[in-house]
Amino acid sequence: xxxxxxxxxxxxxxxxxxxxxxxxxxxxxxxxxxxxxxxxxxxxxxxx
Numbered sequence: 407x408x409x410x411x412x413x414x415x416x417x418x419x420x421x422x423x424x425x426x427x428x429x430x431x432x433x434x435x436x437x438x439x440x441x442x443x444x445x446x447x448x449x450x451x452x453x454x
Contacts, residue, residue, distance in 0.1 A: 414443060 421435045
């Protein structure tokens with residue numbers, strides 16, 4: 407049995423949970439998410 411996890415949905419879930427727990431982190435979480443997704447796509451990193 408193999409488990410295939412994509413990075414973007416996992417980051418989205420973690421960011422959503424963090425925002426629910428601590429709403430003041432919204433700006434930092436969104437910025438970090440966008441930077442991470444942008445770097446992953448620019449560098450063509452595949453984590454599957």
